[in-house]
Amino acid sequence: MREYLENVRAKAPLVHNITNYVTVNDVANILLACGGSPIMSDEAEDVEDITSVCGGLNINIGTLHKLSIGAMFRAGKKANELGHPVLLDPVGAGASALRTDTALGLMRELKLSVIRGNISEIKTLAKGSGTTKGVDADAADAVTENMLDDAVAFVKHFAKETGTVIAVTGAIDLVSDGQICYVIRNGRPEMGRITGTGCQLSGMMTAYITANPEHVADAAAAAVCAMGLAGETGWSRMQEGDGNATYRNRIIDAIYNMTGEELEKGAKYEIR
Amino acid sequence: MREYLENVRAKAPLVHNITNYVTVNDVANILLACGGSPIMSDEAEDVEDITSVCGGLNINIGTLHKLSIGAMFRAGKKANELGHPVLLDPVGAGASALRTDTALGLMRELKLSVIRGNISEIKTLAKGSGTTKGVDADAADAVTENMLDDAVAFVKHFAKETGTVIAVTGAIDLVSDGQICYVIRNGRPEMGRITGTGCQLSGMMTAYITANPEHVADAAAAAVCAMGLAGETGWSRMQEGDGNATYRNRIIDAIYNMTGEELEKGAKYEIR
């Protein structure tokens, strides 16, 4: 895992983010923390120029607007032309028709390198419809040890079918390119009590795949391990009275300080 | 007060927020801290679906756009149809015609459960016009011990007239359903040096009234007490050199850690 992190620090990839306004500041700060550099633009007339000076594109539909949908397609097509990796974070797919349809449309019209979401969002995309409860995964969908084999098979199949690396994050994280599947057990449940740890991961993952273009699935898995490990390191620094606001800062701080060696040692994964 | 907090933790209400982009991240994190769950959507084509999967709706006009105004009405009408509580935070009413008119229009066309604002904003809504200085209350309007009787009478009357629970926050906080008025003395003046403590309270209050639908005024008052108490607890953890950025985090942390028992003991209120 260490080389994927170190390539981010060495290459300092510039990542274009079309992302929601809820967690955008944290996305920018974690991109800086990991060694990348963020730029945000979601105006249709602006995005082609911006994505052209960047190395990768992160599309997040967390606060989707009709105006920004056009920008997502224009930026995505330009990034595809330039051979830049494009990541889709289908926040809330399944919770509204607009979100589901937009995510499916982006999948049809763009060449995506990675789709990263929770299990309910990814199942919605696989089925073409869904009933996600808000922006969190349904408990009924959760990836647990009991149904891990089924989940791995589902993610592998969906990755093969779409030709896209699929990253499903939750209590256990799965990353597959259709051939192999990383099963990752870093992280802590309290990360779900912070808004935007998923959005942050998507931003950072875009930096990882941009800096490691020959190893998209491996780099995506490394980003998942790094985020989970930061969740563990950050938690270990919590003091009495600290809560989710401080935890948010400690996680980004942990990414800022993480070395390739620490990631190598702390990453908890198996490949199936 | 304890049962209102404990109901939030037990029911984990999902709150739809149409709110400003200045403080939206803090609103999301405090909703998670108190035990609720946030989702943000302000696209007119998206809001009906989103509000349908939620339990309550928080409308905040802090960075009003013409595009999001339509979304506020559509979401509000759908929430009304579904019987969800709707809270209005009329940020800056009185400071611009667009804000005043939009807030008054929302009051006319929607069934609101609670309106929460500072005294200048609420007076603007009561009079139908105003001259608020920005997003802070005018000093001339401030609720002080000297003119408390008048303020209580005003808030009770406006609540009765509108059939809406009115929550006025400031040095002394008032919450009335038209019959009784909670007079609350939690909090610290330094909370005014953080952006968005009012917005955060509105988000959290929506979770409280959603989880306690039979006790809207009481639950709204409990949220006010919880926010003020968190301001006190957070301040007690401040160290030399800390300022408003750290204070912001400590307040959200205090909400994260607050128990029903602590709220019961720490709430400082009388009922008039």
Added chain:
Amino acid sequence: MREYLENVRAKAPLVHNITNYVTVNDVANILLACGGSPIMSDEAEDVEDITSVCGGLNINIGTLHKLSIGAMFRAGKKANELGHPVLLDPVGAGASALRTDTALGLMRELKLSVIRGNISEIKTLAKGSGTTKGVDADAADAVTENMLDDAVAFVKHFAKETGTVIAVTGAIDLVSDGQICYVIRNGRPEMGRITGTGCQLSGMMTAYITANPEHVADAAAAAVCAMGLAGETGWSRMQEGDGNATYRNRIIDAIYNMTGEELEKGAKYEIR
């Protein structure tokens, strides 16, 4: 420098910000920390009313939208009519045609008091076009001791030509009114690893020039010194394991606690 800071605390200027949604929360909190008061509005129909109740206007094009461009011109013209200082932060000028053209248009049609940007952005405005890499300055443009004389001459000339105070921030900061040039050496390189320290400075600088209308260049320089000094103070409070998220908070905290005397002692500048 002390009087410029103290005037901000004494006058509590209300600043209207049309700014990007990435760093807007930090801009609001640093304005409160320095003693000012923020209000954000970027809806064309709202901005004239809002800017009328304020003392100064901060225009930042960091996440430019076609809708907000109109708001920038309307707010700027109203602020000019009222004699309010207007600051332009041309984030990403040079990185896209829309940003470059909008910044140049604002320069042509508005009376600007200050333009504050990194060296690549300012060079883009001086040349009328540019090739900025994202939102950070190009390494080739960096203001270093070696080419300081040239940089000072450039900034003085551009300030004279435009009749606007020019503030270029980077490793060495330059502030000129066309006659003199402040050369400022406060700050730390790690500030570049936090998103939005530049945006924060622009917000705070608007408060400084609003509270010191007879001394625009001096007040702008004082704001630069204060921000850099806060970067130094904040860094001195960092503990093992802290990173850019915590550093962000410590800088705002340092502004919150900074006295005029501390600024006077800590400011490192010469006038050329």
